[in-house]
Amino acid sequence: MKFEETYLDDNILDALYDMRFDEMTPIQERCIPEILDGYDLLGVAQTGTGKTAAYLLPILSMLDEGDYPKDAINCVVMSPTRELAQQIDQAMQGFGYYLDGVSSVAVYGGNDGGRYEQELRGMRLGADMLIATPGRLLSHLKVGNLDLSRCSFFVLDEADRMLDMGFIDDIMKIVQQLPQNCQRIMFSATMPPKIRELAVAMLHNPVEVKIAVSKPAEKIRQSAYVCYEPQKLKIINHIFKAGNLQRVIIFSGKKDKVKEIARSLKQMHINCGQMHSDLTQQERDEVMYRFKAGQVDVLVATDIVARGIDIDDIRTVINYDVPHDAEDYVHRIGRTARADRDGEAVTFISDTDIYRFQQIEHFLGKEVEKTPLPDGLGEGPEYTKREKKRSNTRRHGRWNSRGNGSKDQRKHRQKRKPAKDGAKQKQ
Numbered sequence: 001m002k003f004e005e006t007y008l009d010d011n012i013l014d015a016l017y018d019m020r021f022d023e024m025t026p027i028q029e030r031c032i033p034e035i036l037d038g039y040d041l042l043g044v045a046q047t048g049t050g051k052t053a054a055y056l057l058p059i060l061s062m063l064d065e066g067d068y069p070k071d072a073i074n075c076v077v078m079s080p081t082r083e084l085a086q087q088i089d090q091a092m093q094g095f096g097y098y099l100d101g102v103s104s105v106a107v108y109g110g111n112d113g114g115r116y117e118q119e120l121r122g123m124r125l126g127a128d129m130l131i132a133t134p135g136r137l138l139s140h141l142k143v144g145n146l147d148l149s150r151c152s153f154f155v156l157d158e159a160d161r162m163l164d165m166g167f168i169d170d171i172m173k174i175v176q177q178l179p180q181n182c183q184r185i186m187f188s189a190t191m192p193p194k195i196r197e198l199a200v201a202m203l204h205n206p207v208e209v210k211i212a213v214s215k216p217a218e219k220i221r222q223s224a225y226v227c228y229e230p231q232k233l234k235i236i237n238h239i240f241k242a243g244n245l246q247r248v249i250i251f252s253g254k255k256d257k258v259k260e261i262a263r264s265l266k267q268m269h270i271n272c273g274q275m276h277s278d279l280t281q282q283e284r285d286e287v288m289y290r291f292k293a294g295q296v297d298v299l300v301a302t303d304i305v306a307r308g309i310d311i312d313d314i315r316t317v318i319n320y321d322v323p324h325d326a327e328d329y330v331h332r333i334g335r336t337a338r339a340d341r342d343g344e345a346v347t348f349i350s351d352t353d354i355y356r357f358q359q360i361e362h363f364l365g366k367e368v369e370k371t372p373l374p375d376g377l378g379e380g381p382e383y384t385k386r387e388k389k390r391s392n393t394r395r396h397g398r399w400n401s402r403g404n405g406s407k408d409q410r411k412h413r414q415k416r417k418p419a420k421d422g423a424k425q426k427q
Contacts, residue, residue: 001029007036009061011098016057019094025050030209032058035185040206042199043187046213046331051187052091052157059153060092063128064099068152075129075153076178078171080161082108082133082285088157089131107132107140109282120145134162134170141177148177156202159188159195164303165277168198175202190327213327215364216345219337223369224347224357227380231373232320232348233264238374239318239346240270247315248298251332253324255302261320262300275301303328312338317345322353326363346371351381358385 001024003016016022024032027045034041035058045051059075068074079085089106096102105122107130123130123146130137140146154175156162162171178184184203188195191210199206216222225235236250252258255276262274273287273296290296292311303323314336323329329347336343347368349357361367373380 003057006032008032008057009064011064012057012061012095015095015097018097021053025054027051027209027211028054028057030211031055034207034209035059035183036062038183040184040203041186042203042206042208043185043211044189044191044209045187045211046189046327046334049211052088053095055155055157055185055187056088056092056095059129059155060096060099060102062153063102068128069150071125072150073123073127073130073146073148074151075155076137076148076151076174077129077131077155077157078137078162078174079108079131079133080158080165080167083288084158085131085133092129092131102128104129104131107136109133109136134167134174137174138170141174148174149179151178151182154178154182154184156184156186159186159198160190160192161303163192163194163198168194171198172201189331190325192324213330213363216330216333217337217343219342220333221342221344222333222347222364223344223371224349225371225373225380226349226354226383227373227377229350231377231380232350233261234377235348235374236265236318237268239316240268245270245297246294247313248318249314249316249335250298250300250318250320251323252300252302252320257320258300258302265298265300270298271296272298272300275299277302303332311335313341314338315343317343319345319347322347322349322357322360324356326360329360329363349381349383354381354383 002022003024004013006024008016027043027049028051031041031043031051031054035055041055043051043054055077063074077088079088085106085108089104092104096104103122103125105119105127107119107123119136119140123140137146141148156171162168175184184206186199186203186206225231227235250261252261255278258274258276262272265272273291275284275287279287287296287299291299317333317336319329319332323332333343333345336345347357357368370383
């Protein structure tokens with residue numbers, strides 16, 4: 001489907017034409033019409049599917065055409081990190097090139113006093129679109145710099161990363177400042193139970209759009225070691241002695257494990273950095289800068305960097321532990337083999353992770369090559385078929401999707417934005 005087949009604003013379509021954007025991605029095709037029609041929306045899609053445009057384009061279109069207050073914050077886009085906030089702001093500048101009447105301001109930590117004053121000035125003047133990280137936005141709310149009582153749109157991007165970084169309580173404090181008739185949009189790459197609970201609490205009768213996770217790029221050479229936990233560091237040492245040391249990310253699901261791995265690597269005299277939620281924004285910025293600049297060879301990280309950060313020259317990804325599901329696996333190894341480069345993904349499978357990795361192989365539709373353990377490490381666990389342990393818990397309830405609300409509720413949803421001449425009507 002082409003962008004021109006939607007009823008996006010002409011100024012938006014002109015910008016898309018200049019940017020050589022013609023065909024919509026699946027997530028854009030399914031989200032843009034629903035957002036234009038005023039529905040709350042829950043989108044589940046991995047990085048790289050075009051979801052930023054899926055929410056920015058319809059919101060910018062409505063801000064350009066609608067009669068929204070000029071002295072109010074009309075849209076808030078929440079991002080888990082400064083880097084992603086900057087990427088969203090850059091995308092907004094491109095899409096909004098011809099929107100003379102739509103203003104924006106980016107609000108995030110780790111800046112000097114001059115930046116803070118610029119943020120403050122933009123908020124007090126009433127920027128149409130505010131792109132912010134949770135901590136910084138909450139700080140402005142607490143001291144009275146910001147009023148969200150007339151906000152018309154609220155977007156929570158990368159909700160699962162917000163959960164990983166411990167921002168969910170901050171998000172709910174911000175959501176409580178929004179008016180009831182604010183249109184709310186939430187995107188997440190994965191949908192763990194706590195994110196589902198957040199969606200239920202934040203959204204009103206949402207449309208749910210889920211785009212299936214795509215398979216990893218064929219250029220990624222995938223392999224695995226079946227090993228016991230104490231053997232993992234020795235395997236890493238073996239890999240690095242073979243010369244595969246530059247541009248490596250080692251992923252672990254727990255921040256305490258990341259710290260432990262980083263300490264062990266430094267004892268091996270390996271030039272490494274670590275990335276996890278205990279670091280301040282300034283510390284994260286410094287680590288990412290040093291890694292991108294080649295000053296650090298190996299980055300040990302939680303899934304905080306598995307999605308959304310573009311580093312094109314990663315040669316090797318090592319999964320120190322097996323990710324929780326296939327989606328997390330795809331996100332992690334997708335950091336390599338970008339921009340037409342080749343890449344390698346290595347996973348360490350402990351005896352307790354065998355079933356989980358077999359589920360990932362089922363998703364991939366193939367068995368990942370198992371590399372023999374290096375000489376001198378002894379034997380690893382036997383890679384045999386494991387059965388999932390039965391759970392005594394039962395799942396209750398059903399998710400409200402589009403159409404579950406009453407007709408009166410749906411009519412109310414459509415009245416939340418100004419009517420547009422010639423706009424498509426819901427039947």
